[in-house]
Amino acid sequence: MNTLANLPFLKMNGLGNEIIVLDLRGRSHIVTEREARAIGRFERARFEQLMVLHDPVSEGTDAFVRIYNADGSEAGACGNGTRCVAWAILRGTDRRQAVVETAAGVLACTRQDDTVFTVDMGAPRFAWEDIPLAHPVTETAALPLHREAEGLPALEKPFGVSMGNPHAIFFVSDAAAYDLTAIGPSLEHDPLFPERANISLAQVLDSGHLLLRVWERGAGETRACGSGACAAAVAAMARGLAGRRLEVQLPGGALTIEWRDDGHVLMTGPTELEWADSLPPALFQDAAA
Numbered sequence: 349m350n351t352l353a354n355l356p357f358l359k360m361n362g363l364g365n366e367i368i369v370l371d372l373r374g375r376s377h378i379v380t381e382r383e384a385r386a387i388g389r390f391e392r393a394r395f396e397q398l399m400v401l402h403d404p405v406s407e408g409t410d411a412f413v414r415i416y417n418a419d420g421s422e423a424g425a426c427g428n429g430t431r432c433v434a435w436a437i438l439r440g441t442d443r444r445q446a447v448v449e450t451a452a453g454v455l456a457c458t459r460q461d462d463t464v465f466t467v468d469m470g471a472p473r474f475a476w477e478d479i480p481l482a483h484p485v486t487e488t489a490a491l492p493l494h495r496e497a498e499g500l501p502a503l504e505k506p507f508g509v510s511m512g513n514p515h516a517i518f519f520v521s522d523a524a525a526y527d528l529t530a531i532g533p534s535l536e537h538d539p540l541f542p543e544r545a546n547i548s549l550a551q552v553l554d555s556g557h558l559l560l561r562v563w564e565r566g567a568g569e570t571r572a573c574g575s576g577a578c579a580a581a582v583a584a585m586a587r588g589l590a591g592r593r594l595e596v597q598l599p600g601g602a603l604t605i606e607w608r609d610d611g612h613v614l615m616t617g618p619t620e621l622e623w624a625d626s627l628p629p630a631l632f633q634d635a636a637a
């Protein structure tokens with residue numbers, strides 16, 4: 349029988365970003381791309397990101413977390429999912445801090461109250477090879493990327509940054525006006541991004557508030573993207589459009605982002621447990637490969 353059969357999972361969300369948390373600590377199984385997609389086909393386990401906990405690798409961490417998008421691809425970072433993982437690790441304890449490791453690094457998560465968590469998302473990276481881009485670009489704050497949008501100002505010169513995953517942020521005067529479902533896929537797959545990219549439309553409201561819509565790599569338009577909020581906040585701050593602490597308003601609600609003087613980005617926002625259930629064995633009858 350597949351290791352995942354009958355395994356308990358948590359259905360959670362971070363501002364409406366649909367998250368499944370699966371705890372494989374103590375087991376050696378690595379979820380395959382096909383298995384991830386199979387899990388998402390189970391209505392009660394539908395997700396934009398699947399967060400799988402494994403035994404810790406680095407000393408002082410609670411778990412190594414592998415992050416899967418809805419299409420089965422893996423990501424280095426997921427801000428909303430990381431808050432959900434912290435909630436799952438700390439529930440039933442009186443600890444205030446969880447430390448998780450992902451492919452992109454070690455992240456400290458601090459509980460503010462029962463449902464609100466702050467994640468230290470680390471330092472943004474701006475070099476073309478870190479984002480990564482397909483070829484050297486000196487000015488990653490204005491990427492050579494352009495899309496016409498019928499009847500609207502063209503999307504151009506997005507800010508490129510890695511928050512452990514690749515982001516491109518277009519600043520626009522009206523984020524709601526664009527059809528993200530129509531333009532997102534081609535931008536996500538633009539040859540400039542060898543690992544694809546998360547694509548954002550950011551509208552600066554004032555120096556403390558940003559409106560954001562995100563087309564997520566491997567998942568589509570989302571109600572909220574934590575790493576996208578960090579990326580957009582850093583982009584706005586780096587372009588001198590905002591102060592070092594910013595509220596990012598997404599369709600699912602608001603995240604507070606602070607870019608500290610030591611270079612680290614702190615993301616604060618809520619988590620919600622929707623239900624706990626277990627994975628039906630039938631999902632994995634032909635999903636192992």
Ligand SMILES: N[C@@H](CCC[C@H](N)C(=O)O)C(=O)O
Nearest residue numbers: 423426427428513573574575
């Ligand atoms: N929803 C996430 C981002 C998830 C990963 C992303 N789609 C990628 O492939 O990089 C968040 O809250 O950060």
